[in-house]
Amino acid sequence: MSEVYKYEESELLRFTTAGSVDDGKSTLIGRMLYDSKSIFQDQYDQLKETTERRGEEGVNLALLTDGLKAEREQGITIDVAYRYFSTPKRKFIIADTPGHIQYTRNMVTGASTANVALILIDARNGVVEQTRRHAIIASLLQIPHVVVCINKMDLVDYDQTRYDEIQDQFEKFATKLDVKDIHFIPISALIGDNVVNRSDKTSWYEGPTLMYFLENVHISSDHNFIDVRFPVQFVIRPNTDEHHDYRGYAGRVAGGVLKKGDEVLLLPTGFTTKITKIMGPDGEQNEAHPPESVTVLVEDKLDLSRGDMIVRPNNKPDIGQDIEVMLCWFDNNKPLQANGKYALKHTSQDVRCVVKEIRYKLDINTLHRELEDMTINMNDMARVVLRTTKPLFTDAYRKNRITGSIILIDEGTNSTVAAGMVI
């Protein structure tokens, strides 16, 4: 007795994995699942059987994430696959994105909700073009923590000099990036060194194992707790005798801490009022933090609707119809159209927009700003200016990943064609 209560305290951590093909990503994920005892007996038996059938020795842990790999080998469109495991301390969600060069869009998708990015490097190859690409994406998407796993240490005799060299290469280049928290860990995914269990072959390394890091990295401050942002998602009106005049504004706190009794400003109307009640999933509560889903009630009878935002009077987001964003283009069929019109989603707002200007295309291997060739194809990134049909309430993406992000939708096909980070 009683695991439940222990689990009640465990936190959720989301991470992405990135590496070039054959750097050992599948092996590493398999190793984490296996060493943390997250594989069930029947899965393990299946794995063993498949390994034997293929005429390989032992148990090939990479096969655990085989689904994606088979597709990759056949050259089919690949996506983000989500995998789950937990230890008594934390539950983990892995956004597993294929390492192929073309899949910037998948990496961006996986990165959008991640607390941590794992970037794999093959110790024999050191920092390669793809490593830089992955680090740049982690930086653009503002993943709070980056762990550079220098893998296949067994193939370089666990040599500290080689490890230092690679760390040096990475750090030199990382000075150009906007990553707050970078760690390096020497590992062998195949053998298991420093993944879950500490290696006795890297006595020169004093840092944590990868799993220890993931279980302990401080993530509770990854949200913005300063600037109150509450996008109204849905209006709850019971229309019953018992709750005759009830009007609750339901939503997920995007920033700051809402408190009962707080004076708040409503956007776009500009009225001020007071929070009279906050209802959470378990009833009334005095405060609400990101990422809680709550229902807020206010003092005055004001008519808020989906797309409106509750903020504090002295702390407003940027309000306007012109926004500048870093876009990642997703569409396979059509490049970004200068002067093109798209549907735009931002928090709970739905508006339309026109592409006013493409400022430059960003080379995501070098951060070079391309001004000549401005064709923005799938997997390209570009800085653009958009004009929207209605004012948006935005923050810089650096400040708030929720109020600073948008997606664009092709109005003809309804596909999501781009993701954007507000500058």
Place this chain on the structure above:
Amino acid sequence: MDYNISHLKELESESIFILREVAAQFEKPVILFSGGKDSILMVYLAVKAFAPARVPFPLLHVDTGHNFPETLKFRDLLVEKYGLKLNVGYVQDAIDNGHVVEEQGFNSSRNGLQIYTLLDELEKGKYDAAMGGGRRDEEKARAKERFFSHRDEFGQWDPKNQRPELWNLFNGRKNFGEHFRVFPISNWTELDVWQYLAMENVPLPNLYLSHERDVIKRDGTLLADSEYLDKKPEEEVFKAQVRCRTIGDMTCTGVWESDAATVEDIIQEIATTRMTERGGRTDDKRSETSMEDRKKEGYF
């Protein structure tokens, strides 16, 4: 500033967000209710998401006619307790009207037949979003499923044409005649579901807990004896202390020998048996498409 939220509360918050998003983005959503713990969880979360108002969507149950009586009783109590609207589609009707043909033989089941009734009900009800209790941890193929899964006008899923999902932004735009399947509990694992149900003290059908029942043994699996089950002459009925890990059609839902008397016992059991929900039916000829699987195929 520091604020810790537990993983169960974060999952709860995410699912409530999705449920509200469905209410905001679609005109006629429906909850697909199978009677199992995942759909019970979904209903429970929907109640929380819209309180004190009623859940703004009806439930749709596809009744194979071979349900455990306990399932139907529980369903009706749940509907009454929360003032929900329930629609039932009957597989028997589709058989009687000649739309589908009943399978014959010892391992026959009505699982495959549910798909017809489901699609028919969705069309009749003009539902534009059908919410299911599918989870990404259930099997490899589901690992890439979206929260908002787009279906074309034929109800088909095109894996190449799914929309990327970033941040909190879900694109539910569609053309006339198309609809969505939505999976509000995508990110929950089997263990998360049980832990949450225990933490919140959510009432569950007693089928999930250990009870004495008449069973037969077939291909290494225990099956509940019932009037719907065609038995071979050599198959003997005996009593056993069992529980269900999934709840479905009586003719093919395996039961497990278990002493788990509370949800916490179930959590312990899962932690120690280390078998996936879908495992354990390895000698079942239809294990690749076990009950829950086929249901998912049809339902999702």
